[in-house]
Amino acid sequence: MPRRAAAYLRVSSEKQADEDRFGYHRQITSVREYAARTGLDLVAEYRDAITGKSVTRKYLDLLMSEATAFDVVVISSVDRLARDVTSSYQVLANLLASHLQVHSADHGLIDLDQESSLIQFNLQALFAHLERQKIVTRTRAAVNAIAAAGQIPDGMRTFGYRTVKREALVVPEEALVVRDVFERSARGETLVAIARALTEAGVPRRTGASTPWRFTDVRQMIRRTTYKGEYRWGQHVLSVPAIVTPGLWAKAQPRGRGRPWHTSPLQLLGHVRCGVCGARLSSKPHHVRSKEGRRYWSYRCSGRNNDPSSSCGFGAISGPHLDALAERAVRDALADPKRVREMLAVAAEVDDRNASALAALESEDARWLEAFRAGAITAAELSEYRADVRRRSRALADTRATADRDVQEYVRAARKLPLREVLDLAGVEIVVLGRYSLEVRLNVWRA
Numbered sequence: 001m002p003r004r005a006a007a008y009l010r011v012s013s014e015k016q017a018d019e020d021r022f023g024y025h026r027q028i029t030s031v032r033e034y035a036a037r038t039g040l041d042l043v044a045e046y047r048d049a050i051t052g053k054s055v056t057r058k059y060l061d062l063l064m065s066e067a068t069a070f071d072v073v074v075i076s077s078v079d080r081l082a083r084d085v086t087s088s089y090q091v092l093a094n095l096l097a098s099h100l101q102v103h104s105a106d107h108g109l110i111d112l113d114q115e116s117s118l119i120q121f122n123l124q125a126l127f128a129h130l131e132r133q134k135i136v137t138r139t140r141a142a143v144n145a146i147a148a149a150g151q152i153p154d155g156m157r158t159f160g161y162r163t164v165k166r167e168a169l170v171v172p173e174e175a176l177v178v179r180d181v182f183e184r185s186a187r188g189e190t191l192v193a194i195a196r197a198l199t200e201a202g203v204p205r206r207t208g209a210s211t212p213w214r215f216t217d218v219r220q221m222i223r224r225t226t227y228k229g230e231y232r233w234g235q236h237v238l239s240v241p242a243i244v245t246p247g248l249w250a251k252a253q254p255r256g257r258g259r260p261w262h263t264s265p266l267q268l269l270g271h272v273r274c275g276v277c278g279a280r281l282s283s284k285p286h287h288v289r290s291k292e293g294r295r296y297w298s299y300r301c302s303g304r305n306n307d308p309s310s311s312c313g314f315g316a317i318s319g320p321h322l323d324a325l326a327e328r329a330v331r332d333a334l335a336d337p338k339r340v341r342e343m344l345a346v347a348a349e350v351d352d353r354n355a356s357a358l359a360a361l362e363s364e365d366a367r368w369l370e371a372f373r374a375g376a377i378t379a380a381e382l383s384e385y386r387a388d389v390r391r392r393s394r395a396l397a398d399t400r401a402t403a404d405r406d407v408q409e410y411v412r413a414a415r416k417l418p419l420r421e422v423l424d425l426a427g428v429e430i431v432v433l434g435r436y437s438l439e440v441r442l443n444v445w446r447a
């Protein structure tokens, strides 16, 4: 019986996946040739794509967790194991510890117990490492020179722009979205409301992407100076066509001037309601001043302002007192990730849906394995179907991770930011029930 082998491939980025000498095609071809030559039965293929500096080895991990299904791992060359010598050695050691033989298509069996093989492995890993460093240094210098000349180096991936021959061009349909976001924010819509509107309108976050907009995406967009014509690239500020005017840009900033509550020192305006009639609370300065000459401010129900004859009976509450009370309540509510999770309806839904979907995928996987054992499908089909199951499981895990990230970010923000910003960010609503009693509502996911 021929020995079962898994191919492990590593491409440097999605863009490179089909091209150049490190490309996918080149690697798989050499691995297949090697397998055919040495009588190995290639039953599975694991492929990692590495972008920039990030080191993700999802498929390598997967390969190791499924190591019992193979005897041999084939790589096209040693430099495909990792980016540098130390990690290459580590990866190799891990593979060997999983009782797998490792072959490289260009040099055959890698056996660390044999001195010649060990030396060769180290040398190859070292050469690969040096080669890559040279490329990195050269690329960095070239790109810096481009930026210093005021041109856009490759890789500007800002929504609203594309680069052609190192010049930034506006993408009209994306620019419309950008302008809409800035205008909404300038009007006082919360980040969350804007993200929701974009998702509901089906606006893609990036070309081809369908993931929903998160409030952090919107915040990132609003803070990006590129949209007023200043693209920051490392130390350089490169000028690009503006999509919004500097005035609109400033007005749209989360703490920008021009908000009606700016004149009042009270923190909760715009986020606080009367517990009796549901109207918004407004602020009012008093004629009497404190000993230090400061004016007193209080909250009052705006229902009464609008129609003096129909008072709801809500008296004035001292501004600083209510601010302090609310600050404690809001921070308490947001300091507890568990409580936040409970309040975030979407996170809970995602959990429920994911749990049953994951269970379904697990039993699907088991069925394929059974079918294979019964001889109904081939090994190649089995690995294809299982790969598909794994892909879908990962997509589910990603949804969950996104929801988790939102919650974490939300809680982290709540710790650091001033109250005013937390209220905006989280879409918090405070309902005042009495002088010492209020209710904090987190509206982040709700319409």
Ligand SMILES: [Zn+2]
Pocket (backbone or CB within 6 Å): 274, 275, 276, 277, 278, 279, 301, 302, 303, 304, 312, 313, 314
């Ligand atoms: Zn009222």
